[in-house]
Amino acid sequence: MSTPSTFLLLLRGGISNRELLPRQLKAQIEKYISWIDSLRKKGHFLAGEPLEEEGKLLSGHNAETVTDGPFA
Secondary structure: OOOOOOOOOOOOOOOOHHHOOHHHHHHHHHHHHHHHHHHHHOOOOOOOOOOOOOOOOOOOHHHOOOOOOOOO
16 A cells, blocks of 8 residues: 655745735635635645745756755
8 A cells, every 4th residue: 555645835936915906915815725725625735834035046056956965
């Protein structure tokens, strides 16, 4: 019997909340909540927490992959 897989979804970029009108922001939040609720009802959603906004995007010389490992 195989064990179920667990995945991490990171969302980055897109439209800034500062670029939306209040009604547009409300519509986006409602759409996101509906999506999360549908995942939760199917048993596909375990948890969700935002990342800190102070993060940094790293890229290597000549677009090389940057790692901070090794990782298991």
